[in-house]
Amino acid sequence: MSESDQIELKEILSKHTKVGELFRETDDGRVECYACGHRCKIGEGKDGICKIRFNRGEKLYVPWGYVSSLALDPIEKKPFFHAMPGSTAMSFGMLGCDFHCSFCQNWITSQTLRDPHSISSIEIISPEEIIALAKKHGAQVVTSTYNEPLITSEWAVEVFKLAKRNKFITSYVSNGNGTPEVIEYLSPWLDLFKIDLKGFNDKKYRELGGVLHNVLETIKLAYKKKFWIEIVTLIVPDFNDTEEELKDIAEFIKSVSPEIPWHVTAFHGDYKMDNVRYTPVEKIVRAVEIGYAAGLHYVYAGNIPGGARNYENTNCYRCGECLIERQGFRVIKNRLKEGGCAKCGSLIPGFWKNLQS
Numbered sequence: 001m002s003e004s005d006q007i008e009l010k011e012i013l014s015k016h017t018k019v020g021e022l023f024r025e026t027d028d029g030r031v032e033c034y035a036c037g038h039r040c041k042i043g044e045g046k047d048g049i050c051k052i053r054f055n056r057g058e059k060l061y062v063p064w065g066y067v068s069s070l071a072l073d074p075i076e077k078k079p080f081f082h083a084m085p086g087s088t089a090m091s092f093g094m095l096g097c098d099f100h101c102s103f104c105q106n107w108i109t110s111q112t113l114r115d116p117h118s119i120s121s122i123e124i125i126s127p128e129e130i131i132a133l134a135k136k137h138g139a140q141v142v143t144s145t146y147n148e149p150l151i152t153s154e155w156a157v158e159v160f161k162l163a164k165r166n167k168f169i170t171s172y173v174s175n176g177n178g179t180p181e182v183i184e185y186l187s188p189w190l191d192l193f194k195i196d197l198k199g200f201n202d203k204k205y206r207e208l209g210g211v212l213h214n215v216l217e218t219i220k221l222a223y224k225k226k227f228w229i230e231i232v233t234l235i236v237p238d239f240n241d242t243e244e245e246l247k248d249i250a251e252f253i254k255s256v257s258p259e260i261p262w263h264v265t266a267f268h269g270d271y272k273m274d275n276v277r278y279t280p281v282e283k284i285v286r287a288v289e290i291g292y293a294a295g296l297h298y299v300y301a302g303n304i305p306g307g308a309r310n311y312e313n314t315n316c317y318r319c320g321e322c323l324i325e326r327q328g329f330r331v332i333k334n335r336l337k338e339g340g341c342a343k344c345g346s347l348i349p350g351f352w353k354n355l356q357s
């Protein structure tokens, strides 16, 4: 995208905004945004780090009334493995991100206005239209994804309010750079929260544009607030794949709850790292084993359909019975009985309620 295209897109985006709710005015005439952990203090006429929230007239303007992507995805793709297996998620995304990961798999939408190679457009849409499409296609879940949802939370909540009135499950696919304020704001409207834990090394997190502490605190708080959370670590060769780091991640998750599912997914070359080798299958298998050895109850291999033993399946933690058999995003068999094991009756943690029935 040329510089003039970027300026044009920025002008278009600035028209699809409204005064946000996740900010406060500071004593020195700036506004402090608390939609994400960066807590930008933004002066008049300036943008936040994400470049899509900005200060005009001591008010914070935030994205509103559009999508950059809208698609129907299996819920397993988000990924949620402990929420309505086999259901479809109406997935919408806006533009922008508060991170700049060099291995981003959604960089076309997330890095708009930051990277001239990212070419994006938007479509004007209302929450009514999104929900009508979700109904028409038989979705049970409505998901904010593709860009970082925390930074467009006002719009997500507007869509989710209508989704909830129409008995949809709602979800976020997020990098977890949250704040207590945004978690509180989402609390009445959000059911499922996928959070990335991209490593356990703060220095490397800062290379991505984040802070490890913020993500850990968001996970702890999201769990306390009773969102259904699943954690994803994309295993990137030579970035976060040492035994020690994987063990640290697994032990942290266990300290919050051993029942939180941990997905360890294989990296494939993308964005600025398209020349980096794929994560070997053995590394993913080892990561799953590290998760189980640390005491987690549900650890899943991702991005290698059928290639990592049976580590895509959900087994009863108590009796070992295979309850949900998967290959990639496909559910092959589901023997879950009212959220419990068909053999021994133990409850399997998750969000198993179909709100529409």
Ligand code: SF4
Residues within 6 Å of the ligand: 033, 034, 035, 036, 037, 038, 039, 040, 047, 048, 049, 050, 051, 052, 053, 098, 150, 151
């Ligand atoms: S969402 Fe995050 S990056 Fe964007 S303005 Fe707010 S605090 Fe800054």
